[in-house]
Amino acid sequence: MIKKIIINIAIVGVVVFVLDFAIGRTLRYFYFKESSGQGYRSTFAMEKTEAAILVFGSSPAAHHYIPEIFEHSLKMNFYNTGKDGEGTFYQLAVLRSVLKRYKPKIIIFDWSGTFLKDKFSYDGLSSLLPYYRTHPEIRDIVEFKSKFEKVKLLSEIYPFNSELLTIILGNLNLNKKRMPDDKGYVALYKEWQAKIHSALPYNKYPADPIKVKCFREFIIRAKESGAKIFVVYSPIFRIYTVNQEFEICNNICAMEKVPVWNFTSDTTFLKNNHLFQDIAHLNYKGAVIFSKLILEKMKRVDQVKTSRL
Amino acid sequence: MLFNSVSYLVFLPFVTIILFLVPGKFQWLWILASSTVFYYMLLPQYLVVFFALIPLNYYLGLRIGNAGMNKQKVFNIALVINLVVLALFKYSGILDSLFDSILSHPRSDTFWRIILPIGLSYFIFTILSYLIELKRGTIPPEKHIGIFAAYLMFFPKILQGPIERPGKIIQQFRGDKHFDYDRIVEGLKIMLWGYFKKLVVADRLAIYVNAVYGNADQHNGSTLSVATFFYAFQIYADFSGYTDIAIGSAKIMGFELTNNFKRPYFSTSIKEFWNRWHISFSSWLRDYLFLPLAYYFSGKMKDEKYLGIETEKWIFLFSSLITFAICGIWHGEGMNFLVWGLLFGFYLSYSNWTAGISKNLRKIFHISKKSAYYTAYKIILTFLLVCIAFVFFRANDLDDAFIILRKIVLSRGEIFIGEWQQFIFGICGIIILIAAEAIQEFSKVTLPYKSRFWLKEQFVYLSLLFLIIFIGVFDGGQFIYFKF
Numbered sequence: 119m120i121k122k123i124i125i126n127i128a129i130v131g132v133v134v135f136v137l138d139f140a141i142g143r144t145l146r147y148f149y150f151k152e153s154s155g156q157g158y159r160s161t162f163a164m165e166k167t168e169a170a171i172l173v174f175g176s177s178p179a180a181h182h183y184i185p186e187i188f189e190h191s192l193k194m195n196f197y198n199t200g201k202d203g204e205g206t207f208y209q210l211a212v213l214r215s216v217l218k219r220y221k222p223k224i225i226i227f228d229w230s231g232t233f234l235k236d237k238f239s240y241d242g243l244s245s246l247l248p249y250y251r252t253h254p255e256i257r258d259i260v261e262f263k264s265k266f267e268k269v270k271l272l273s274e275i276y277p278f279n280s281e282l283l284t285i286i287l288g289n290l291n292l293n294k295k296r297m298p299d300d301k302g303y304v305a306l307y308k309e310w311q312a313k314i315h316s317a318l319p320y321n322k323y324p325a326d327p328i329k330v331k332c333f334r335e336f337i338i339r340a341k342e343s344g345a346k347i348f349v350v351y352s353p354i355f356r357i358y359t360v361n362q363e364f365e366i367c368n369n370i371c372a373m374e375k376v377p378v379w380n381f382t383s384d385t386t387f388l389k390n391n392h393l394f395q396d397i398a399h400l401n402y403k404g405a406v407i408f409s410k411l412i413l414e415k416m417k418r419v420d421q422v423k424t425s426r427l
Numbered sequence: 428m429l430f431n432s433v434s435y436l437v438f439l440p441f442v443t444i445i446l447f448l449v450p451g452k453f454q455w456l457w458i459l460a461s462s463t464v465f466y467y468m469l470l471p472q473y474l475v476v477f478f479a480l481i482p483l484n485y486y487l488g489l490r491i492g493n494a495g496m497n498k499q500k501v502f503n504i505a506l507v508i509n510l511v512v513l514a515l516f517k518y519s520g521i522l523d524s525l526f527d528s529i530l531s532h533p534r535s536d537t538f539w540r541i542i543l544p545i546g547l548s549y550f551i552f553t554i555l556s557y558l559i560e561l562k563r564g565t566i567p568p569e570k571h572i573g574i575f576a577a578y579l580m581f582f583p584k585i586l587q588g589p590i591e592r593p594g595k596i597i598q599q600f601r602g603d604k605h606f607d608y609d610r611i612v613e614g615l616k617i618m619l620w621g622y623f624k625k626l627v628v629a630d631r632l633a634i635y636v637n638a639v640y641g642n643a644d645q646h647n648g649s650t651l652s653v654a655t656f657f658y659a660f661q662i663y664a665d666f667s668g669y670t671d672i673a674i675g676s677a678k679i680m681g682f683e684l685t686n687n688f689k690r691p692y693f694s695t696s697i698k699e700f701w702n703r704w705h706i707s708f709s710s711w712l713r714d715y716l717f718l719p720l721a722y723y724f725s726g727k728m729k730d731e732k733y734l735g736i737e738t739e740k741w742i743f744l745f746s747s748l749i750t751f752a753i754c755g756i757w758h759g760e761g762m763n764f765l766v767w768g769l770l771f772g773f774y775l776s777y778s779n780w781t782a783g784i785s786k787n788l789r790k791i792f793h794i795s796k797k798s799a800y801y802t803a804y805k806i807i808l809t810f811l812l813v814c815i816a817f818v819f820f821r822a823n824d825l826d827d828a829f830i831i832l833r834k835i836v837l838s839r840g841e842i843f844i845g846e847w848q849q850f851i852f853g854i855c856g857i858i859i860l861i862a863a864e865a866i867q868e869f870s871k872v873t874l875p876y877k878s879r880f881w882l883k884e885q886f887v888y889l890s891l892l893f894l895i896i897f898i899g900v901f902d903g904g905q906f907i908y909f910k911f
Contacts, residue, residue, distance in 0.1 A: 123608050133885075137893065241902035263902075266433035275896045282897065283848045 142274020145285060149248055149278060152288030156201060159302055164215040164249060169197035174209040175228030177202040178352035181399045185301040187409040194223060198302030205231040205239045206332045211246050211256040213336055217343050218255055225340045225347045233366050235326035247277035262328060305402045310394035316357045325366055337374045351380045353387035353408060355397045379415055428468040429905055430672045431625055443680050451603030455577040465582035473544035481576045484554050491561045492568030502562045513551045516543045518760050546586040552711060553579055557593040559715050566594050574600045583673040587906055589685045589707035604681035614678030616875035616888060621671025623891050626899030628856035629665035632657045634849045640821055643831050647840035651831050658821050659814050660857050665907045690864045695805035697774040700813060712750055720746040743779045748772040763828050767819035774812055852898050
């Protein structure tokens with residue numbers, strides 16, 4: 119009886135191990151072979167880009183900064199690492215991977231996250247799982263996800279959980295037709311029709327110390343790399359009164375002497391719903407205006423510095 | 428500790444191995460200790476409530492069993508004490524609002540705000556069924572306080588049931604639990620199916636449902652219809668998945684728990700639905716509420732007819748409406764839960780009152796009750812009625828529920844897909860779930876699945892395991908019914 123049990127357990131163990139290994143490795147191979155889509159853009163940002171200008175942030179970053187405008191004027195190459203639904207954890211992980219390889223000249227950090235301790239932000243770390251094994255510099259960030267992440271990552275399939283369709287599309291090049299990107303920038307073309315509303319009043323909350331620490335680390339690392347760093351609050355089609363997020367962010371940036379540009383109350387955008395695709399995202403027309411405004415501000419900072427010298 | 432956590436996958440084997448090593452007469456002690464640790468890891472501060480109720484009800488149980496003429500009086504006291512404790516925690520929101528209005532400003536401190544300890548409802552329902560059975564004289568009082576405590580605290584069922592009847596389970600805590608390979612494999616297979624339902628179906632659908640119901644005002648009727656359809660499968664997969672994990676865990680240790688679900692979406696009537704949905708709770712309501720109410724009304728209504736309608740129908744109407752109103756109120760303090768309950772009471776009464784008309788119509792149109800088309804029609808109709816009721820269950824409040832229903836009926840438009848992968852995986856999960864249940868419903872296949880062909884059986888379970896790793900949601904939250 120005991121012999122039968124041991125044999126059965128051994129068979130199940132071996133079959134599970136072999137299948138997990140074979141399927142996981144196949145998925146890994148095709149994941150890193152993707153030539154379009156969000157997974158591809160993450161890989162490119164972490165492992166390949168050598169652009170002098172880098173944009174970091176979540177969806178507003180991905181949809182608001184047009185490479186051509188910056189490249190043409192500054193004569194430097196540009197990559198937009200912005201990714202939908204990602205917060206500071208992802209952005210810090212990408213920055214660490216980038217700085218391991220080279221030092222960019224300009225870093226634009228489009229901040230639209232939250233310092234609230236929410237489950238959603240930690241769940242978002244899933245997108246970094248495929249890089250856990252090959253990028254030791256981001257492991258401690260991935261482990262914020264849960265205390266058992268190391269155990270789960272013993273599985274070869276787990277890092278690619280729910281990624282099957284993305285991997286197929288990324289390899290079939292369908293993403294290029296569905297949602298093409300230009301050096302990480304993804305253009306939006308619809309126009310927002312609804313009227314502007316006021317944001318709900320903010321209730322003060324205790325900030326998540328891990329998020330605050332990561333945000334601070336991002337700013338310090340970027341600064342110490344020798345790059346010029348600018349923190350930007352992208353336009354949003356909503357009227358704000360007080361925002362705790364910005365307060366925390368402003369304090370850290372002030373301490374580190376990093377310029378912060380707040381466009382949330384810029385009337386160029388607040389008065390023009392047709393520049394938005396939805397409340398939080400500018401469409402292409404809006405992105406052109408916004409990119410030019412950012413460019414002007416960057417140039418002005420340079421002029422001030424030069425005149426001071 | 429949650430069933431869908433890695434800790435539980437370590438906890439269960441550890442507890443099981445030690446259980447088999449402990450001598451039979453002390454196994455209850457190990458079960459009680461491990462169940463206490465299980466709950467402690469979730470909500471340590473509320474253990475005191477459970478451990479206060481155990482000796483109290485143990486003592487009251489002994490008194491009921493030995494009270495003779497005073498049985499009813501002691502029973503009433505026990506009933507009131509338990510219901511007051513439940514109400515105090517369950518409707519603390521109302522008490523909080525009351526305090527706030529007396530103080531004329533909301534209190535900022537959260538210390539004095541009471542929350543419902545997870546599992547307290549199920550714990551008290553189990554106690555009540557013990558006390559009722561004692562009063563009816565169907566079981567003797569449990570004299571061993573340790574076994575009584577282990578029966579109430581048993582970790583696979585403490586958080587979300589099944590609500591076990593004492594006659595069936597208490598004796599199981601006396602038996603010697605030992606290693607049984609086939610039973611353990613069977614338990615693991617049931618657990619695997621439960622994890623599939625929770626991680627692949629429920630938690631995947633939850634992403635879409637929460638996105639839509641969380642911003643119901645911004646979505647059209649088409650999207651809300653899809654979200655409601657998804658919610659029906661989400662709540663079923665969530666709850667029945669939990670039950671499967673509970674049953675499987677208990678089986679591994681040598682305990683048999685009641686199955687709570689029997690493919691409810693294949694019901695051909697609302698009555699049948701409630702015989703297949705949350706069975707331990709619905710049979711609890713039937714035996715301890717509906718039937719006593721019906722008995723009470725039949726004693727009061729002596730005439731054959733009232734307003735030209737048979738008394739039996741009136742009795743059914745009153746008993747159903749009261750039973751389901753209480754069922755609704757038990758689920759939450761919001762009016763939407765009351766309406767949800769009343770709606771089911773209404774469905775059942777309508778079906779009861781019009782049974783004769785339906786029969787005549789079938790005769791006129793020569794429709795056989797056993798016809799496949801008629802069965803399919805009844806299954807779909809029942810499912811739709813259940814979905815309508817679920818709008819009240821899922822909505823934030825009654826106003827929201829009516830707005831959602833109005834939109835579903837009147838407003839059409841493009842369906843919001845959200846993240847298309849979530850949508851596709853959600854649909855895949857539903858298809859697999861329906862297919863597996865259809866096979867069980869219309870063939871002799873039972874759970875856990877067994878085949879004459881060893882390889883085929885192993886392939887099915889391996890596929891389930893890999894589907895979980897492949898498309899399961901590992902960031903999902905707790906189970907829906909924890910809040911009840």
